[in-house]
Amino acid sequence: MASRDEEFARFFDEFYPSLCRFLECLLGGRGAARQTAQDVAQESFLQLHRTGLENLPEGEARFWLFRVARNLALNELNKRQTRHRLFDKVASAFRAHVPGPEEEFEMAERRQRVLEMLSLLPEHQRTALLLREQEEMSYREIAEVLGVSEAKVKVDVFRARTSLREKWGRREAALAARGQAG
Amino acid sequence: MRNCDWTEKVSLLIDGELGSEEANAVETHLGDCFACRMAREDFLLFRHRISSYQPDINLLAQREALRNILAAGRADNSTADPALASPAVGRRFSFAGLFALPSLNPGLVAASVLVLVCVVAGLLMLRGDSKPEQVATNPQTAPAPPSTSAPVASPERAGRTDGQGTVNSGVVDPTGGPGHIEVVKIRPKGVGSNELVKGFQPKGVGGTNSGDKYRPKGATDIDARAGREESAKLPREVLDIPFVIPPRVDVEALEFSEAEVASGVVTGRADAPTGLSTARHAEQAQNLLRSFRNASAADASDLAYERERSQELLYQNIVLRREAARGGKTSVEATLSQLETILLDIANLPEKPASEDVRSIKNRMERKNIVAMLQVAARD
Numbered sequence: 001m002a003s004r005d006e007e008f009a010r011f012f013d014e015f016y017p018s019l020c021r022f023l024e025c026l027l028g029g030r031g032a033a034r035q036t037a038q039d040v041a042q043e044s045f046l047q048l049h050r051t052g053l054e055n056l057p058e059g060e061a062r063f064w065l066f067r068v069a070r071n072l073a074l075n076e077l078n079k080r081q082t083r084h085r086l087f088d089k090v091a092s093a094f095r096a097h098v099p100g101p102e103e104e105f106e107m108a109e110r111r112q113r114v115l116e117m118l119s120l121l122p123e124h125q126r127t128a129l130l131l132r133e134q135e136e137m138s139y140r141e142i143a144e145v146l147g148v149s150e151a152k153v154k155v156d157v158f159r160a161r162t163s164l165r166e167k168w169g170r171r172e173a174a175l176a177a178r179g180q181a182g
Numbered sequence: 183m184r185n186c187d188w189t190e191k192v193s194l195l196i197d198g199e200l201g202s203e204e205a206n207a208v209e210t211h212l213g214d215c216f217a218c219r220m221a222r223e224d225f226l227l228f229r230h231r232i233s234s235y236q237p238d239i240n241l242l243a244q245r246e247a248l249r250n251i252l253a254a255g256r257a258d259n260s261t262a263d264p265a266l267a268s269p270a271v272g273r274r275f276s277f278a279g280l281f282a283l284p285s286l287n288p289g290l291v292a293a294s295v296l297v298l299v300c301v302v303a304g305l306l307m308l309r310g311d312s313k314p315e316q317v318a319t320n321p322q323t324a325p326a327p328p329s330t331s332a333p334v335a336s337p338e339r340a341g342r343t344d345g346q347g348t349v350n351s352g353v354v355d356p357t358g359g360p361g362h363i364e365v366v367k368i369r370p371k372g373v374g375s376n377e378l379v380k381g382f383q384p385k386g387v388g389g390t391n392s393g394d395k396y397r398p399k400g401a402t403d404i405d406a407r408a409g410r411e412e413s414a415k416l417p418r419e420v421l422d423i424p425f426v427i428p429p430r431v432d433v434e435a436l437e438f439s440e441a442e443v444a445s446g447v448v449t450g451r452a453d454a455p456t457g458l459s460t461a462r463h464a465e466q467a468q469n470l471l472r473s474f475r476n477a478s479a480a481d482a483s484d485l486a487y488e489r490e491r492s493q494e495l496l497y498q499n500i501v502l503r504r505e506a507a508r509g510g511k512t513s514v515e516a517t518l519s520q521l522e523t524i525l526l527d528i529a530n531l532p533e534k535p536a537s538e539d540v541r542s543i544k545n546r547m548e549r550k551n552i553v554a555m556l557q558v559a560a561r562d
Contacts, residue, residue, distance in 0.1 A: 021237040133232040
């Protein structure tokens, strides 16, 4: 039991931070959402512990983990969309002041920009891009995690990049124009 | 922003998904096509931004999470019913557990009503012990109270069991599609195959240590050391959980402070990086990587030079990467970041590396197309 737990702890230490990073970027890591990402990461590891590392083929545990985490995150996103539809009507009347960039620390600001950038993408493109850029998975590995073909991964990653270029470029240009006008 | 027809190939190139012939063709095209060069710059910039994202977690939270999971695992093993055993994990689930009822079977309802009647009828006389008596007098209908050490989980969290080892865990089947909830079989230890892993084929990914065997060699180490300083302040029981960091060349220990670089303290180190140009460094790194690529993995002594040289170049690389970051040269910074992980892996190879490990580093080099990227960096 002890060695099983030790093995699990080693795996946990290695992949918990990267799984949290992936989930934060997938779910959007602001405030409560950040806590949700950590809850989902924890839940994914709990499922892994129940299944048993030793029961998974060698080298596959990481893919299994990201696959479970992604599915849990999708459930969470669905729930959140429902909540938001109800909540937004009320919240719009009490919209809180959004602090300006000068009020935020540089790190938080940078993190925020990444999350905003990723939020411009549809979920399937965002996931494929995150697994590629953060986890450095090959297209074949991403296809395995997402249960889709390699060709789809190739298209999704490319479309994610071009879409980011266009949308982000437009956004930056708009901000620059606003800055000049101001 | 005009896209060239080759833009998709550029995307494949930076992902290392092109064959060498095609990669060379795209490289040649990049020399002539401004739009594609811009696309590559942008793609690498996005890569840099996304991969440098740091999650907001600390070691204490991480230890807590691990402790929760292991405790839940132990509870699973000590009670046959995982639905009752698993404690709520995380804040959200803890609150959910408060509102969860074990079940609403008629027996429980009848017992509750009886308790209420007794309480109303003889409040003073029976105060304090009426409820346990009622539960005890009707063991057939009243469910056994859950163990105090294992809080009752909410249906959302823990699911229900049919007593056959089949648990609706409330979790999307990892083999299923998005949003698709299925019954997941959690089999007793050592019995049969696990349905969750159906469809996965072993790939034979090996590693130098037990942690590496789970990690395709490209995976980035993030924040593994982020909380090391914090650990000095952690409570004893949190620290008791084994926290194993395999012996590696510690990049943090190699990092120079701005003051060190400015004052030239770093010149005292082997292969001092002062006065280096990125182009020269890129050339040196190319030579090293070519030498590593051509080295025979069968003879471990062949790699002693590459290992040592990697360590030397790692120092240079860190300084130059930081300079590139300060100067806003994002594509150079991205290339050097990619190079750094490769150098680190080579530098960390044991004296007698397994051929599997060497091959996996070579595969990563191939995938990242790092030599071609260095050629471009040296030219720029």
